[in-house]
Amino acid sequence: MLASLLALAAALTPPPQEPESLPEGVVASWNGGTLTEAGFGRWLSVSLGPQHDEVRSALEHLLQIRLVETEAAQRGYTVSASEVEARFQEASAALTAAGLELARELKARGLSEAEFRKLLSDSLLHERLARADLQLAEDAAVTPAQLQTWTQERIAKILAAAERAPDLALASGPYRIAHQEVGGTLLRTLPAAKLRDFTGQCALESALPDWGEARGLVLDDAVLVAEIEWRRRRVAENPNYKGATYEDLLAARGSSVEIVLASGEIRVAGWLRLYAADRWNDAWFEQLGAAERRELEDQFGPARELSWLLMHAKNEKESELDVNLEEAAAELRAWKEQMKSPADFAELAERYSEHEESRRRGGRFGVVHLLEPGVDPLLCAAAFAAPLGVISEPVPVSGGLALLLVHEERPRPPEAEFREIVRRAKQEDARAEFLEQLDLRTRWDGR
Helix, strand or coil: CHHHHHHHHHHCCCCCCCCCCCCCCEEEEECCEEEEHHHHHHHHHHHHCCCCHHHHHHHHHHHHHHHHHHHHHHHCCCCCHHHHHHHHHHHHHHHHHCCCCHHHHHHHCCCCHHHHHHHHHHHHHHHHHHHHHCCCCCCCCCCHHHHHHHHHHHHHHHHHCCCCCCCEEEEECCEEEEHHHHHHHHHHHCCHHHHHHHHHHHHHHHHHHHHHHHCCCCCCHHHHHHHHHHHHHHHHHCHHHCCCCHHHHHHHCCCCHHHHHCCHHHHHHHHHHHHHHHHCCHHHHHCCCHHHHHHHHHHHCCEEEEEEEEEECECCCCCCCCCEHHHHHHHHHHHHHCCCCHHHHHHHHHHHCCCHHHHCCCCEEEEEECCCCCCCHHHHHHHHHCCECCCCCCEEECCEEEEEEEEEEECCCCHHHHHHHHHHHCHHHHHHHHHHHHCCEECCCCC
């Protein structure tokens, strides 16, 4: 019980104090704009949406508190000061036995003693409710599993009966939870890095339309549709999704293309497309040097879709368990002899490949360019040297040898499409560059 209370206390840790440059109650500022704590909290709840894991977790956390308090009030349950004091002393003694001090632990979690006593009171009510419904004796212990089951069953019913209501994250019978409440919980529980990213997104939603208006640019449906199509292609090309579509992934998260198109996130992506087209315009491409152009061609030009079967090997054995290159080559050639078709390659790759991620997909690696960020350059070079549709001889890659099967070669896109692909790839650079120009400062900078 103490561990769960301290975990709850940790979830209630308040955000760090704002730097001196930010006024009280302001979480971010930029050229021409500020973001208050209340406004940001509401933005988090609305923008992320109820399908987002952390929003759902925050909502359930708040709902659990309301549930216990509401049920206890309906049944006339109360907790005496002596019961809370006994639980308080129990918590203090348990921490002391572990070499910790309760006052210090509460301070580290941003809780006052009064707030901790309120948590203890709620936990006692929680136990009493579960004990009554499970028909346990009044002095019987209630396990964490029993408490969780009691809570989740009721929360599931409340969520199933939820209705749409303006300005509310949840409206279900007597339960009403505002977006600001959910946002406040998210402000106290999300990591600083995520909060920095989200303040950046909020600043972009505010500032990018002004930037576009000053340049006479319009974010029309064609730009948003182009962004959706790009996402569809990315999902289709990624073997990790095993044939799932972009719509399938959205549905698994309780979302849809229609929801995405109505979101601020897609509008920011659309504005960044326009920013990238302005920043890396045709004149920029035409002024590129030979080396810069070659690098772009290698990154975004011709591509190959391949599978592989990797075997780790060393130049020289360091132990009897190691495999040297000669032994690895012999074993790979033996497997190649058994491969009469791509299906055979997939079967043996799934059985023997030592690249775990692609092994689970029958060796399917995906699409690579001659220069692919995050991919072994030796593998990229070997993929472009390998014959199309023919299982290769063992080729050297970082950490060993591999058999390759190139399924398809995709030619370099036409120039206009090539430039659009480059610009889309630079959208993260565009985001960082625009935020730097805004001189964005947040409560969580440097944390």
